[in-house]
Amino acid sequence: MSDFDLVEYQTRLSLAQKAMCENNLDALVFCTEAEVRYFTGFRTLFWLSPTRPWFLVLPQKGEPIAVIPAIGADLMQKTWVKDIRTWSSPHPTDDGIGLLTKALSNYSRIGWPMGPETSLRIPVRDFDELRSSVGAEFVDCTDLLKALRMVKSEAELKIIRNICGIGSSAFARVGELFSPGQALDDVFRQFKITLLQEGAEDVPYLVGAAGQGGYGDVISPPTETPLREGDVLMLDTGATLKGYFCDFDRNFAISHADDAAKRGYEMLWQATEVGLKHARSGTRCSDLFNVMHEALGGGSSDVGRYGHGLGMQLTEWPSIYAHDHTVLKPGMVMTLEPSLEISTGKIMVHEENILITEDAPLLLTQRAAPELPII
Amino acid sequence: MSDFDLVEYQTRLSLAQKAMCENNLDALVFCTEAEVRYFTGFRTLFWLSPTRPWFLVLPQKGEPIAVIPAIGADLMQKTWVKDIRTWSSPHPTDDGIGLLTKALSNYSRIGWPMGPETSLRIPVRDFDELRSSVGAEFVDCTDLLKALRMVKSEAELKIIRNICGIGSSAFARVGELFSPGQALDDVFRQFKITLLQEGAEDVPYLVGAAGQGGYGDVISPPTETPLREGDVLMLDTGATLKGYFCDFDRNFAISHADDAAKRGYEMLWQATEVGLKHARSGTRCSDLFNVMHEALGGGSSDVGRYGHGLGMQLTEWPSIYAHDHTVLKPGMVMTLEPSLEISTGKIMVHEENILITEDAPLLLTQRAAPELPII
Structure with missing residues (x-):
């Protein structure tokens, strides 16, 4: 049982x-x-x-x-x-x-x-x-x-790998699911159904936003506003399997994207690359934060951290931020979640889920495309 | 906003x-x-x-x-x-x-x-x-x-009415959704998808069980056990709209039902009728509990109460049980939730959602059938 x-x-x-x-x-x-x-x-x-x-x-x-x-x-x-x-x-x-x-x-x-x-x-x-x-x-x-x-067992990792795979499969279907004119609350509903169809047991968490050239906050429930050409759509999901979470997001441009959105996306993708390079056993969370922060040119957002632990809860200890000196250990599952103000009042967030090992971290999510995908 | x-x-x-x-x-x-x-x-x-x-x-x-x-x-x-x-x-x-x-x-x-x-x-x-x-x-x-x-405004009631209606529409489709041989976790997944399709914003809560002639507990996540002929299937959902819950369940027999299950179902349906008759402004929760308990012949289960408040949370104050002397008032939304041990180790639970008024309560859920539905 x-x-x-x-x-x-x-x-x-x-x-x-x-x-x-x-x-x-x-x-x-x-x-x-x-x-x-x-x-x-x-x-x-x-x-x-x-x-x-x-x-x-x-x-x-x-x-x-x-x-x-x-x-x-x-x-x-x-x-x-x-x-x-x-x-x-x-x-x-x-x-x-x-x-x-x-x-x-x-x-x-x-x-x-x-x-x-x-x-x-x-x-x-x-x-x-x-x-x-x-x-x-x-x-x-x-x-x-x-x-x-913080340190997950092989049995826990198996489930977390599965739910991250399910989330990735759902995001792979986004191109066929959404189109201009569709209300954001319908986008959310369709994406929850897709996650369940792909094998998620529950979708306790789905937040996101859509806005011209970027979005203003990352924790809102959906409005009924229709998607417009030029919107950046972000979906961030915590779907579960046997009570274990994935937690990652993806960004998409509707029909076309402006330069600020493209540039912001690429900076965040590169910052995640830097995170992937440094997130290994022995590294402190604060050091990991600092190299990612530097990769973003010292820019800031109100999110307050660049990632966190993940498992039975959507977010767990530790936090990737300047004041958390927790040392990464093999078996820890983390999110890398850099964020950036890409233009006045517009932010963007990227997120991947990784497993810390003795060597390079293992990506649990299918890596986001290096350039802002247009759907 | x-x-x-x-x-x-x-x-x-x-x-x-x-x-x-x-x-x-x-x-x-x-x-x-x-x-x-x-x-x-x-x-x-x-x-x-x-x-x-x-x-x-x-x-x-x-x-x-x-x-x-x-x-x-x-x-x-x-x-x-x-x-x-x-x-x-x-x-x-x-x-x-x-x-x-x-x-x-x-x-x-x-x-x-x-x-x-x-x-x-x-x-x-x-x-x-x-x-x-x-x-x-x-x-x-x-x-x-x-x-x-505890007392809901007209604006709150409008949302709660809607989500109860959505839950009722989803339950009305059960006959076309489930069949013998289907794994219980697939039953849960399909029902969540159905609730979303019918207009629920989220399905934070879905518990239930299936077992020959009845079930042993009412709070479990689903197993992979396939539905069998003679099972009683119970689904209890807390789906939401704008952050307000419905909370009710339905029981179904797969292909056929034994006498104990049929009799238990009818006793619970009648106890709910008694509840509906007495749940009105001025009645104490404890008195409402007592008349429902009497209708069940003083039988018992481990659930501990026969209903509760409902709204922004799946369960809210007050509780319909012997020690809660809260007086019902117009505008309160309550669940009526009698439960009974129908045979050794097998319990059954019925649940409806109602609005307390100056007069007879208003059913927010589409009333369950008086006899155990067979699908």
């Missing part, structure tokens, strides 16, 4: 327990989708409902403990987790906090993710109560978690 | 400010997608990336203040919000907390959602820092927020 063999989960736990030992932590506790899934294999879209909290306890020694609403017991029983403790949720006065407090009663130092890119998927009130009712110190375990999740 | 006219947002703010005044709160602060969107119209899938925090401050008097990453400035400028304060995010040491602290410097009582169904979409460490650096009391404002968001 699970997405991976037993040994995958045993390895994840064992590496986590080694790290707990080194950091003098008695247990790690998680309440977020990616972490619960990473260590148990429990995969469901049901997390979209904010009503019920879910918890996972990883002791420094021994087996994982799932503390979850009864509605999830059947699915959790299909994972490798044996110790499943449930309550009837929603509950008017104690939505799992009592049960979790009991499970944590023997610990004195508990790791809980509290740092960058983490969130708390339970009410603040419940977390405050937990911290005061459990007689233990709560310690931030973000770095520990980041180190574990 | 926004999904609603200016007056919609002005009304939302004005009702929030009235509630702040009554609750002696100087401001409300939000960091979650639904709340930021509700008060500003800022709609983007970009929230899927956990990297950057986003904040909205609603003062008791005056205009909203958006404290957001620079990457979102362009899109926020298209909303009605005028006071937009940005920083370059991600940031290594201060990801918006300094800017937010400054924005909150004149307040002494700040409302922040900390209760049931809320979460904290920023790192705990940043929230702890905020609470200690802002010289104000942080007060839970969940009830206030719930009261505002």
